[in-house]
Amino acid sequence: MKKTLTAGLFLSLFLILSCSKSDDFSIPDTVDPDPDAGVDVQDFMWKAMNFWYFWQADVENLSDAKFPNTKEGSVAYTQFLASESDPGKFFDEKLLFSEDRFSFFSDDYVELTQSLAGISKSNGLMFGLARQAQNNSELYGYVQYIVPNSNATTKNIKRGDLFTGVNGTTLTDQNYISLLFGESDTYTLNMASIADGNVEPNGIDIQLTKEVGLREDPIFLNEVIEIQNDKIGYLVYTGFTNEYDEELNNVFTRFKASGINELVLDLRYNPGGSVNTAVLLSSMIYGTNTKDVFLKALYNDKYQKILDDNDTELRQFFAEKTGKGTAINSLNFKKVYILTTSGTASASELVINGLKPYMDVIQIGETTRGKNEFSVTMVDDRGNNYIYNAERVSKINKNNKWAIQPLLGRNENAEGFSDFTDGLVPNEPLQEDLANLGVLGDLNEPYLAKAIELITGSSAKGIQKTELPIETLTSSKMFTPLKDNMYVTDPPIIW
Template sequence: MKKSITTGLFLSLFLFFSCTKSDDFSIPDTVDPDPDAGVEVQDFMWKAMNFWYFWQTDVENLSDTKFPNTPEGSDVYTVFLASESDPGKFFDNKLLSSKDRFSFFSDDYVELTQSLAGISKSNGLMFGLARQNKNSSELYGYVQYIVPNSNASTKNIQRGDLFTGVNGTTLTDQNYIALLFGDNDTYTLNMADIVGENAEPNGTDIQLTKEVGLMEDPILLDEIIEIQDKKIGYLVYTGFINEYDEELNRVFGRFKASNVTDLVLDLRYNPGGSVNTAVLLSSMIYGTNSKDVFLKALYNEKYQKILDDNDTELRQFFTEKTGKGTAINTLSLDKVYILTTSGTASASELVINGLDPYMDVIQIGGTTRGKNEFSVTMVDDRDNNYIYSPERAGKINKKNNWAIQPLLGRNENAEGFSEFTSGLTPQVELLEDLSNLGVLGDLQEPFLAKAIELITGSSAKGVQKVEFPIETMTNSKMFTPLKDNMYVTDPPIIW
C-alpha cells in the first residue's frame, strides 16, 4: 500500500512533507555554463525547468541527455543559453511545451511575490474587455467591480459603466495593452453608453492613477439573504489569497452562527490563486472530515518516479483547521450554487472540481477558463531547489532578480477527474448582459436572482432575456503579475 502524505496547513503552505529519506532532497547536479558568458538567468531557468516542469519530457531542449556534464557538454550548453540574450524570450521560445498555456516569467520576483499576497500597483478598477462585434477590431471595456479604498473608489465610476477609449484614442485589439497596461501610471478613460448595438463615447472622461501597494481584500461582499424560509449566504470572492484565510473563516463563522441554509459563491471575477486556500474554502462549504480526499497531485515523470520509488502518493484532504490553527467554520452543506464566467479559473475551478464528488455543485453562468494545472514561484536559489521562500530572500542570487512561474503538475479530484482544459460547463447557462449587469448583492442582479430562483423555486424578477450578451476577450486581472495562476508556495519535497 502506498503511503499517503497529508499536510499541516501552515500559513501560505500547500504541502510540507515528513521524512521518507535520510538525505536532504536536492536537485541532481547538471552541466554548468561558462561563468563568464553572462547567462546566469538562462542557466537558472533551464535547471529549474529541467527538474520541475510538468512537460519536461516533451521538450527536447529540457532533455536530461541534451547537455552531458562534460567540458564539451558545457560548451554546447553555454552556446544554447546564449542563443537568446533576452531571458524572457529564452523562456518562452526555448523551454515551453506547445501544451502549455499558462507558465510565465517575471523580471522582478519581489513584484511577483507581492501579487500572491494581493498587493499590486493598481488604480483599483477591475474590468473586462470585449469586441464591439465579432468581426470588429474595436473594443469596449466594462467595469466589473472596484476595489475599496483605491483611486478608482474616489471617482465617479461604478460597476456596469462602459468605456471605449483611453486618452482620446479608441481601444482596439492592437493598442489596448499599451493604453491600459503600459508604463503610464495615469490615464483618462473615455466613457461610453450603449447606442443601438454598440458602445459609443458619451463625452465623459475619468482620470485614474495607479498606486503602489494597493491591497485587495478578496472578500468583496458577504451578506445573508433571508427569503421565504431560507437563509442564503452570498459571498463574492475575487482571489484565493492565503493572507485573508482567517477573515474568510470568520465570514463562514457568521454564516454558521446565523444558521445559513444555502450558499451562493460568486467566483465570476476570481482567476484563482492559492491551492491551500481552495482547500480551506472547500472545507468551510462541505465539511472537515480529514479522511475525505480533496485532490491528488500529479507531477512530471521524473519527480513522479521519485514519489513512486518512495511508495508515496500525494493527496490533500479536507481539513479541520486553518494555517494558524483556528477551527474551520463549516456549513456542512450537501449543495452549493457557484456563479462563473470565462474569468473563473484555476483555484476557482479546483473548488468546483474538488467538491463535485461529495455534493451537488450547481454551476450558474458561463464556461470557466479551463486551467487545471498548478505552479510555483521559482527564483535563483539553488540550495532551496529554486523554490521561492520569503525566509530565504537573502539567499537568492543577488545578480538575478528574475523569477519563473512554471506549471508543476495537475490536480485530480477524488474520482480521478482533471481533464477540463476546455473549462467546466455550467448546468445553468447565463451570460452577463451589458444592458443589465446589475449591482452585486442586489436581489435583482441577474446571476444572484437566478441562484435564488433555484433555491426557493420562485420565479426570479431579475432574470430576463439577455439583450447584449458580453463575450469577454480578456480582463484586467490577466495583466497583473499573478494573472490566472493556481499556485503552491511549497511543492512536495521528499526529504
Template sequence: MNKYLLLVYFGATLFFTSCSKNDDTPVVIDKTPPTPEATDITVQNFMWQSMNAYYFWQADVPDLADNRFSNDDDYVKYLESEQDPGTFFYNLCNNHIEKVGEASAVDRFSFYTEDYKELTQSFSGISKSNGLEFGLSLYGNGDQVFGYVRYIVPNSNAATKDIKRGDIFTGVNGVPLNRDNYIDLLFGTNDTYTLNMGSISNTTISNSEKEVTLTKEEGLIENPVFLTKVIEVNGQKIGYLMYNSFTSEFDKKLNTAFDELKAAGITDLVLDLRYNPGGRVNSAVLLSSMIYGTYTDKPLLKARYNTKLQSQFKQEDLTSYFADTLDDNTPITTLNLNKVYVLATRSTASASELVMNGLDPYIDVVHIGTATTGKNEFSVTFVDDYDNGNVYDPEREDKINPKNSWAIQPLLGRNENADGFSDYTKGLFPDYELSEDLSNLGVLGSTDEPLLAKAISLITGSTAKKDFSVRVPVQLLTSSKMFTPVKDNMYMDFKNPIPLIKK
C-alpha cells in the first residue's frame, strides 16, 4: 500500500471511546506523513489523514478511498490541487451543506476552524462574548431581520446593561438588520456595537429610540446549569432545571442541582433544553443517569461508525451504559423517575436530542415545544498531532504541530438508543406543540412562562385553566449560539491514545 494512505486496524493502543467505562477499543493508524515540498500542504495532509480514517461517510467519498492514489506523487498533487484548506475540507465531506445547500445536503454539521484553541476553550464554556444570547427572525418583506433576547449570561457585559429577556432589536449602529448584513453587524470583527431597540405591538414590530451598547470580552465563562428551582403547586413539588450546554467542566454543578432537587423531595421534573444546542456526549450520559437511574448494566446508546471501523468493534464496545459516578468518581445523584417533561424547540440539538432519544425506551419523555434540530451524529476534534492519531488531547498541547493551528470537527457516527432508533434527522416532534410567543416570552422559571406553565398544567391536571394560544410565534432564522465555535456540535471523548505504529 502507498505509504501516504491510512491503514486502520485494531488490537493495539489508540482507544476510541463511546463514553463508558467498558467501551475502549484500540485503533491504530499506520501512515508516514509526507514532507511538503514547494507547496505547503501541511493542513490538507492532516485533514485527509483524519477524514480517511474516521469520517462517517468515508466509503461514500471517492477521494477518501484507501486506494485513491497509486503513488506518492498522486497523493501530493491531490493535496496541492486546492490551496484553501477550508474548501479542501468541505470537498472531502459527503455533500456538505456549504457546498450543495440544505435541500441536498447529507453532511450538515462537520466543520473546521483555523484556531483549535478557541474551539477547545468553547467546549469548556469559555468564549469571547458580551453575554447576550438571542434569536433572529424575519419580518416585513422577508429580508428584514430582528433579534429577540433569550437570556443574559450572568457576570457578563450584557448583565450590566438595560436589556433583558423578551427585548427586541432591529438594527446595529443605526443600520437596520437584513439577510445580507446581520452576520457582519452582529458577528463580525467589531467587539463593541450598539443595538437599536424595538418593540412588538400586536403583531407589528416597530423601532424605538432606545439604544444599548455592548462589548464582547475575552474569557467569559458560562455555567450551563442556568436555573434550578422547586415549584410547589397544590401540594405537589415540581423540579425545574434549565440546562443550556453539555459542558464537562460543569458536571459537578449539574450533580449538585440534582442534589438540591432530590433533597427538596420533588416528584416531577421539568427539564428545559429549549436553547441547548448540545455538547459532550458523556455529559449527556450523566444527565440521563441523574434523571432515570444509575443502572450500569442498561444501555443508553450504541455508537455506529463508518463501515471500515464498525466491523472491527465488538458489540459491547459500541455501547454506553447509564453511569453511577462522575468522571472523578463522585457518586451520581439520581431521581429515579419514570417520566420527565422536556421543553425543547428547534434550538434543541445533538446531545440534548440524545438525552431525549436515549431515555425514551425506559421512561415517558413528554416533549413540550416544537420539533428539534435533528442532529443525530457525533464528532471528535482533530488537530495536527500525528503521533496521537490526530486526536486532540489537552495534555498534548506541546505535541501539536506549531505550524498548524487548524482543527476539524468531522462527523464520525450516529448514536442509536437501546431500541436501535436514531432516525431523527428531521427532528424529534413534540407531544404537545407550543411555540414560544414573541409577544409573551415570559420570565424563565416563572409559573407564568408559557412552556413551563404548560408542563405544570400537565403535571397537575389543570390543563383547562390556562390559555396557551400563541399570538406571535417564533419563526427562527438562526441564533447567537450558531456563531460560536461549538455551535450545535455533539462530541465524543477519545481516551488513552499513544503514538501510532509506523511501517
C-alpha cells in the first residue's frame, strides 16, 4: 500500500514525511564550474533545473550525463555556463523545454517574492490589450478594474474606459511593452472612444504613476444579491494570495450567515497564485472532508522515482482549517457558477478542475488559459535545495539576487484528469463586449446577468447580442513578477 503524503496547511502544499534512511534530504552532488569563471547565476540555474524541472529529461542541456563530475566535465560545464553572459537568455534559450510556456526568471528575488504576497510597484490600473482589427499591428487597451487605494483611483478613469496610445505614440504589438511596462514609472494614456465600431482617440489624456508597495486585496468585491427566491453570493476574486486567506474565510462566514443558496465566483481577471489558497477556497465552497482528494501532484521522472521508491503518493485533500488554524466556513454546496475569460489561469483552473469530481461546476464565459503545471520560487540557497524560504534569506548567495520560477509538476484532480493545456471550455460561452463591458457587481453586467438568468430562469436586461467581442491579446497582469503562475511555497521533500 502506498503511503499518502497529506497536506499541512501552514506548510502550503504537503507535509514533510520521513521515509528514507538518510538523515537529511539534499540534491545529489553534480559537477562544479571553475570558481573564478564568474558564472554563479548560471550554475545555480542549471543545478536547480537539473533536479527539479518537470521536463528535465526532455532537455539535452539538463541531462545528468552531459557534464560528468570529472576534471574534464568541469571544464566543459564551465564553458557551457559561460557561453551566455546574460543569465536571462541562458535560462530561456538553454534550459527550457520547447513546450514550456510559463517558467520564467527574475533578476530580483525580493521583487518576485513580494509579488506573491500581492505587493508590487503599480499604478493600480488593470487592463487588457487587444488588436484593433484582424491582422492589424495596432492595439487598444481596455480597463478591467482598478485596485483600490492606488494612483489610478485618484484619476478620472474607470472600468470600460479605452486607450490607444501612450505619451502620444500609438500602441502596437511592437512597442506596447516598452511604453506600458518599461522603466518609466509615469506615463500618459491617450484615451479613446468607440466610433462606428472602431476604437478611436478622443483627445483626453490621463497621467498615471506607478508607486512602490501597492498591496492588492484579491477580494475585489463580495456581495449578497437577493432576487426572487434566491440569495446569491457574488465574489470577484483577482488572485490567489495566501496573505488574505483569513479575509477570504470571513467572506464565506458572511455568505453562510446570510443564508445564500447559490454562489457566483468571478475569476475573469484571476491569473492564479497559491495552490494552498486554491485548496482553501475550494473547501469553502464544497466542504471540509479531509478524506476527499482535491489533487494529486506529478513530478519529473527523477523526483517521481524517489517518491515511488519510498512508496509515497502525493495527494492534497480538502481542508478544514486555514493556515492560522481558523475553522473553514464551508457552504457545502453541490453547484457553483464560475465566470472565466482567457485570463483565467493556473490556480483558478485548479479550483474548477478540482471541484468537478464533487459538484456541478457551471462555467460561464471564455475558455481558460490552459495552465495546469505548478511552480516554486528558487534562489541560490544550496542548503535548502534552492527553494526560497523567507527565514533563510541570510543563507542566499549574497552575490546572486536572481530567482527562477520553474514548473515542477502537474496537478490531477480526483478522477486523474489534468489534460487541459488548451484550456477549460465553458458550459455557457460568452465573450466580454467592448460596447457593453458593464460595472462589476451590477445586475445588468452581462456575465453576472447570465449567471443570474441560469439561477433564476428569468432573462436579465444585461444579456444581449455581443456587438464588439473582445479578443484579448494580453493583460497588465502578465507583466507583474508573478504573471500567471500557480505556485507552492514548499514542494514535498523526502527526508
